[in-house]
Amino acid sequence: MSDTGPPVPDMKILTADEFPAHMKSQRTVARYNSSTEAKPEHPFWALPEVGIDSTLNSISEQLAKILEGIPTGDRELEHLKKTIYTIAQIKRSPAITIGLVGEQGAGKSMTINAVFDTDGISWSGADGVACTSAVVKYSYYTPSSTSETRERFCADVKFLSEEKIEAMIREQVKYLKRYHDDADDSDDEEPRGPQSYDQDEVDKRLCKTATDIFKVLFGSEKAFLRQWTSQPTDEFVYECKIRCKEAMRSCHVADGSDTCTRFANCPRDLMSRIRHFLADVKGVQCLWPLVDHVNIRFDHELLKYGLVLIDVPGSGDTNMARARHIEEIKDIADVVFVFADTLRIGSDHAALGTVRACSLNRGRKNVKFVATKIDALLKNDLENAKGAEFDHIRRHIQKAGDEARAAEDDGEDAKVLLIGQYATYLERQLLLYFVNGRARNLSNTIRAELNDRGADESVKIFHISASNYLEWQAKPMIRFRDQPPLPPSSTGIPEIRRYLYSLVAPKNLSDVARHLNSVVPNYFGKIERVINESDRNADFGSLAREFDQVTDSLIDDLLSQAKQMFEKILKETLAKLLPDTAGLKKQIDEKLRGLCKLNGRTLNKIMKFRGTLPPRASQAKGLEKGCSYNRDFSNILAPAFLKWAYAYAVRIQPMRQALIDLTALIARAVLHLLDVSSANVMVVEKAKRKWIQYRISLKAKMEAFMDTFEQSHKKALVRATMEEDRQNCLVAAITDAHFDAVFAAEPALKPGCHPAKPKYVESKGKFQQRMLLECFSDPNSHFVDHVFKLFHDERRRDTNILLDGLFRNICDSLEAYSSSLKDESTISYQVERGGLDIRANLEQAFPDIKKEVARLQGLLTEQTKAEEQSAAYLPDLEGAQTLAQIYARLSRKRKQGAQDGTKAKIKKERV
Structure with a gap:
């Protein structure tokens, strides 16, 4: 749907005289067919994909037929036959992931059904709080023609790891103990009153969720309570772990595995087979507490082109114990769709908050707002609609009513029927105008709330009615009276699909271009060497060995340089915060002293819930609106982290071009190796031509790395400042342990007191206050120092992980180049007569x-061919030999540009 709401039809409303002709085409219409929808404008959709696949398959089959009857031991021909699949199979780049988030009942499940034209593929568990806490993914699957299992739908159920299962059990045990111990802990609570209702509800909800989980594991609440009350905590946890393993084995999950698979021929049958992995089902052992996620796979064009949807449980769907796990899953999404019910958008601050939070990490272009149920009406909505278009339609409706009564008086039944159909048409038009107007108004309101400032910074908004769309697919033929009020084009579903197709088009075009311009020519190069012995040369083998020796040590050295440079920039920018630490410590200590002034009961309650209380949970002065010490600490530290972020952004900015130039350093080493090689001129020139494509690939890897690194940097900053209100924020990684330790600690007992009536040497409240200050404010190990060190360690760890992945990819490319050189080597065996005949047939x-492939290459746009085939050149590194020198050169240019009063730019030279 367009950003301003569904398209508004022309104001012209059919008159009673014009309607009969229209009615002839609408009396009965066929089920809506989404395959007739026009694809978005993009070069990929203009490609004759079926023709390309058919031609590549034909070439592959033709070559396979020629390669039949290969003599035993003819390694060249055997290699050609073994790798012939590379001709027909276009290797697809990683899928784009779409995260779907929103409150329970916002319409995510129905939208999934509508987008895929498959009612029942997404099941909404609205039966309880913990019912649908599993993440559900949707990805591509097509049954193999050779497989015994050929059902159309498949679901892979992945269980939590053993470590996460134990963590989940221990957390649920903690919630139960906290709830049931409240009444027995005289120091724990304030006198309960009406103002503690909200906290009571949170406690009850956590307790209920934990009880539901353990009921599943033990089979009944009675069996669970019997074990809970008779066993020590660690023994109870151990028994739960055993029961989890047994439950997983019952699903035919072998030891060492964590996945079971179910198949079906229709979506509803599949849902019935996996429902107990998502919710409670009477009479069936339900395993939803143990599920990490469920991957539902089926054949659909969107999924085929590289799309994965991730349905993330909403706040109404999930229990508190799994919130952090869900946040981890949500983080992998490339694009996020935030769902909200149209009727509740005005009060749904959570949805707008989610949009803002997701925009921080991904940018607004990767966040979409979906307003669902646009055709839902409140009482008298249509009657109260104002405007000339509404008055115009109402006049037509009134006139139609008068004419219908007159025709009925005259006994003209056919005319009465036709006028009734016309009135139905007018009422649908009235609803359509109302929906379109409401959509435009909501779009403007949402943009104002999000403070959108322009096209590049606007969150795209879709207005949809999935239920209305699905009605257009309910029956093969739909009579006029049964047709939904909104036409399919106004339900918003086709527009969402159009956007998704536009999202996957660029990567698919790139995949096809890479295949036709690189993969296929590489295979053809092997054929040419096989049929033309003069193209073979032993120098290629020695050249490849020399290449491996040089690049192995070079890549190790460059990886070390990269880690050192990133660490140096991180340390130097964090060091700028040292002058601020004394002031930050003072603010934190002041906040803690305020916390320690609370009475023992209130302090104990805050420790129990790790520093966070909702509004009305406490009657203590200053806590009427609740508290969040993680939020308070993060707010104190946020200015320092923002200061660091600015300094870091300035220092890291030249690194993108520095890494790109680093590929030039690798290229220079390779070209020097080729120039000083003892190989003959023909071998060297052919090796240089081969290197061009790999050099371009290295540049692309560097660009992609920096994009990923910048996204990781944004997430780290948001985590440090708690701007997203995430539960697993930076300070929580430290405060959780401190709060738990203070809550669990007790002062020493007085000598000789009875265990049933313990007496302490000091009050528990004073003991907790002292311990709290020791945990946070120790001068030799202050909380602020811990936070900065943790931030530094996490950034170093994450950066090194990303760098390791980058250089693994670089090594893969270099190994591929080395393999291509080795493939050029001469054969060391006598070719038999049969092998000579096959070579002759190949040559013919x-x-x-080659002409057929050249024709396919001609289908690509000129721009794509230029990007894939252009011979890139090397930039001038001005004598730089290390990453540090390259970075220093670019930094000098940037500073010089700033001193000259010009906008600092670093020229991005093509490598």
Whole structure:
């Protein structure tokens, strides 16, 4: 749907005289067919994909037929036959992931059904709080023609790891103990009153969720309570772990595995087979507490082109114990769709908050707002709608009513029927105008709330009615009276699909271009060497060995340089915060002293819930609106982290171009190796031509790395400042342990007191206050120092992980280049007569095959061909030999540009 709401039809309303002709085409219409929808404008959709696949398959089959009867031991021909699949199979780049988030009942499940034209593929568990806490993914699957299992739908149920299962059990045990111990802990609570209702509800909800989980594991509440009350905590946890393993084995999950698979021929049958993995089902052992996620796979064009949808449980769907796990899953999404019910958008601050939070990490272009149920009406909505268009339609409706009564008086039944149909048409038009107007108004309101400032910074808004769309697919033929009030084009579902197709088009075009311009020509190069012995040369083998020796040590050295440079920038920018630490410590200590002034009961309650209380949970002065010490501490530290972020952004900015130039350093080493090689001129020139494509690939890897690194940097800053209100924020990684330790600690007992009536040497409240200050304000190990060190350690760890992945990818490319050189080597065996005949047949067919591929290459746009085939050049590094020198050179240019009063730019030279 467009950003301003569904498209508004022309104001012209059919008159009673014009309607009969329209009615002839609308009396009965066929089920809506989404395959007729126009694809978005993009070069990929203009490609004759079926023709390309058919031609590549034909070439592959033709070559396979020629390669039949290969003599035993003819390694060249065997290699050609073994790798012939590379001709027909276009390797697809990683799928784009779409995260779907929103409150329970916002319409996510129905939208999934509508987008895929498959009612029942998404099941909404609205039966309880913990019912649908599993993440559900939707990805591509097509049954193999050779497989015994050929059902159309598949679900892979992945269980939590053993470590996460134990953590989940221990957390639920903690919630139960906290709830049931409240009445027995005289120091724990204030006298309960009406103002503690909200906290009571949170406690009850956590307790109920934990009880539900353990009922599943033990089979009944009675069996669970019997074990809970008779066993020590660690023994109870151990028994739960055993029961989890047994439950997983019952699903035919072998030891060492964590996945079971279910198949079905229709979506509703599949849902019935996996429902107990998502919710409570009477009479069936339900395993939803143990599920990490469920991956539902089926054949759909969107999924085929590289799309994965992730349905993330909403706040109404999930129990508190799994919130952090869900946040981890949500983080992998490339684009996020935030769902909200149209009728509740005005009061749904959580949805707008989610949009803002997701925009911080991904940018607004990767966040979409979906207003669902646009055709839902409140009482008298249509009657109260104002405007000339509404008055115009109402006049037509009134006139139609008068004419219908007159025709009825005259006994003209056919005319009465036609006028009734016309009135139905007018009422649908009235609703359509109302929906369109409301959509435009909501779009403007949402943009104002989000403070959108322009097209590039606007969150795209879709207005949809999934239920209305699904009605257009309910029956093969739909009579006029049964047709939904909104036409399919106004339900918003086709527009969402159009956006998703536009999202996957660029990567698919790139995949096809890479295949036709790189993969296929590389295979053809092997054919040419096989049929033309003069193209072989032993120098290629020695050249490849020299290449491996040089690049192995070079890549190790460059990886070390990169880690050192990133660490140096991180340390130097964090060091700028040292002058601020004394002031930050003072603010934190002041906040803690305020916390320690609370009475023992209130302090104990805050420790129990790790520093956070909702509004009305406490009657203590100053806590009427609740508290969040993680939020307070994060707010104190936020200015320092923002200061660091600015300094870091300035220092890291030249690194993108520095890494790109680093590929030039690798290229220079390779070209020097080729120039000083003892190989003959023909070998060296061919090796240089081969290197061009790999050099371009290295540049692309560097660009992609920096994009990923910048996204990681944004997430780290948001985590440190708690701007998203995430539960697993930076300070929580430290405060959780401190709060738990203070809550669990007790002062020493007085000598000789009875265990049933313990007496302490000092009050528990004073003991907790002292311990709290020791945990946070120790001069030799202050909380602020811990936070900064943890932030530094996490950034170093995450950066090194990303760098390790980058250089693994670089090594893969270099190994591929080395393999291509080795493939050029001469054969060291006598070719038999049969092998010579096959080579002769290949040589005869090869010119026509090359013409077919050249024709396919001609289908690509000129821009794509230029990007894939252009011979790149090396930038001038001005004598730089290390990453540090390259970075220093670019930094000098940037500073010089700033001193000259010009906008600091670093020229991005193509490598």
